[in-house]
Each structure stands twice: as C-alpha cells, then as structure tokens.
Amino acid sequence: xxxxxxxxxxxxxxxxxxxxxxxxxxxxxxxxxxxxxxxxxxxxxxxxxxxxxxxxxxxxxxxxxxxxxxxxxxxxxxxxxxxxxxxxxxxxxxxxxxxxxxxxxxxxxxxxxxxxxxxxxxxxxxxxxxxxxxxxxxxxxxxxxxxxxxxxxxxxxxxxxxxxxxxxxxxxxxxxxxxxxxxxxxxxxxxxxxxxxxxxxxxxxxxxxxxxxxxxxxxxxxxxxxxxxxxxxxxxxxxxxxxxxxxxxxxxxxxxxxxxxxxxxxxxxxxxxxxxxxxxxxxxxxxxxxxxxxxxxxxx
Numbered sequence: 383x384x385x386x387x388x389x390x391x392x393x394x395x396x397x398x399x400x401x402x403x404x405x406x407x408x409x410x411x412x413x414x415x416x417x418x419x420x421x422x423x424x425x426x427x428x429x430x431x432x433x434x435x436x437x438x439x440x441x442x443x444x445x446x447x448x449x450x451x452x453x454x455x456x457x458x459x460x461x462x463x464x465x466x467x468x469x470x471x472x473x474x475x476x477x478x479x480x481x482x483x484x485x486x487x488x489x490x491x492x493x494x495x496x497x498x499x500x501x502x503x504x505x506x507x508x509x510x511x512x513x514x515x516x517x518x519x520x521x522x523x524x525x526x527x528x529x530x531x532x533x534x535x536x537x538x539x540x541x542x543x544x545x546x547x548x549x550x551x552x553x554x555x556x557x558x559x560x561x562x563x564x565x566x567x568x569x570x571x572x573x574x575x576x577x578x579x580x581x582x583x584x585x586x587x588x589x590x591x592x593x594x595x596x597x598x599x600x601x602x603x604x605x606x607x608x609x610x611x612x613x614x615x616x617x618x619x620x621x622x623x624x625x626x627x628x629x630x631x632x633x634x635x636x637x638x639x640x641x642x643x644x645x646x647x648x649x650x651x652x653x654x655x656x657x658x659x660x661x662x663x664x665x666x667x668x669x670x671x672x673x674x675x676x677x678x679x680x681x682x
C-alpha cells in the first residue's frame with residue numbers, strides 16, 4: 383500500500399509496483415521512474431491533441447474515494463505499451479452524461495506533452511518518465527516605460543530564476559545566461575548595453591556564436607534594448623531569434639540551444655507591462671550528456 387500511496391507524492395518506481403500484480407507480464411518490460419509534474423503549488427496539465435486515449439470511464443462515482451487505483455491503472459498501461467509511452471495523464475470531471483458522477487480518462491503521450499499549463503482545479507494527474515529531472519524556469523523582461531516594477535520571483539522547488547537586478551540604467555540592454563542542465567543553475571552571465579555601446583552588439587552575437595554545442599542560452603532584456611539591436615537582426619534571424627518587431631523600450635526573452643535553432647522559443651512584447659514567461663526544460667535522452675534530447679516548452 384505504501385507504494386501505491388507514493389504515486390501521489392511526485393515520484394514512484396512503477397516497475398516494482400508492477401512486480402506485485404503483474405510479475406509474469408513484466409519480465410519483458412523495462413521499469414520507468416514516473417514523476418508528477420507540478421509547479422508549486424499547482425499541478426501541471428496538458429491539453430495536447432498528440433495523445434492516445436487508453437481508457438475513458440463515464441458515469442464513475444469512485445474516483446475520489448480511490449484515485450490511486452485509476453492513476454496506477456493508467457501508469458500500468460503506459461508502462462506496458464510498445465515503449466513509445468513516456469508520460470500519462472488522468473483527467474477527472476463532472477460527468478457529461480450522468481448527473482452527480484464523474485468521467486475519468488487516461489491519456490498516453492510520447493515524451494513530455496505540449497500544451498502545458500497550471501491546473502487551478504487540481505483535476506488532472508500528469509506524470510512523466512523523463513530520464514532527468516525537469517527544470518522549471520521563470521524568465522522576466524522589463525522596459526523602462528513599464529508601469530509595473532521589475533521583480534525577481536521567489537525560488538520554489540527547482541525553479542531557476544534570473545538573479546541580476548534590472549532597473550533604469552542597471553543591466554540595461556540584453557542579459558544572457560548559459561544553463562547548466564546537470565546542476566540546474568545559470569552561469570556565464572553577460573550584459574550587453576544595446577542603448578549606447580555599439581561594440582556590445584558584436585559582443586552579444588559572439589556570445590551566441592561561441593556558445594558550446596548543445597548548451598542552452600537564456601535571454602532577457604532590461605530598460606532599453608532597442609536602440610542598437612537592429613545591427614544584430616540579420617544574425618539573430620539566422621539562428622531563429624527574430625526581434626525585428628521590437629520597439630523603443632520593448633521587451634524580449636528567449637530560451638535557445640546552440641546547434642538546434644529550431645527549438646528556440648522567443649517572445650517580443652511592446653506593451654507597458656513587464657513580460658514574464660515560464661518554461662519547462664528537460665533532457666529526454668537516456669544519456670544525460672546527449673544534448674540532442676533536450677526539450678524546451680513554454681507554459682500556456
């Protein structure tokens with residue numbers, strides 16, 4: 383029973399649980415470690431259409447009496463699938479056909495599903511067998527004309543935050559970091575003053591060009607990055623970082639991987655409010671040093 387209870391405590395080694403009930407069938411199966419994805423204090427859910435429906439129980443009245451049973455059943459089916467299932471999600475909601483009861487569904491995903499968002503209703507259970515722990519990251523950019531101040535959010539769980547102050551004239555321009563996936567920390571911080579120092583434009587593009595293959599770079603802007611950034615637009619476009627729509631005291635933030643430009647996720651905003659985004663970054667490869675397995679997703 384302790385193993386069943388552990389499913390709701392973020393991590394469980396389903397392989398050993400399976401051995402209790404399916405000892406014969408699992409002699410041909412590889413055990414996986416499934417982790418419940420949560421951005422404190424909210425669970426993460428996925429509305430991805432890239433899924434397969436494992437089961438759908440309509441008019442059920444037992445889920446909240448024994449949710450572990452349904453989560454375990456969904457996980458067992460994922461574990462015993464053809465190997466392509468590496469994440470699963472159980473959803474529960476008021477029944478569309480039977481008053482006073484619930485509809486419960488189990489969906490399987492290949493890799494970490496897209497369409498991730500925080501669930502305020504706590505009506506889903508998304509677990510993933512990513513080989514290495516996911517990194518939850520807050521990135522914020524602030525413009526000098528914004529009506530709200532820039533703030534650094536508290537570090538929760540393994541959330542990686544920007545650590546350098548951003549004020550008028552302080553770290554003005556673009557601020558880049560490299561991400562250490564194993565240590566889950568940012569390093570090699572560098573500020574590029576794109577308002578009044580043309581040499582910093584070359585320094586900024588060289589920072590990206592000289593980043594080691596496979597390394598993830600995180601970027602944010604502060605105060606005023608627009609004045610000189612036009613000189614870097616051709617190169618930035620060539621590596622899938624298009625900032626051509628940025629205006630005076632606009633904002634830009636991104637996550638980007640050297641050698642895998644198609645993975646880049648970049649946002650430009652010209653409003654008068656700070657730009658803040660949250661990302662999940664993880665390595666789906668069995669070898670943690672295989673950079674080709676790195677995945678990056680923005681929360682909705």
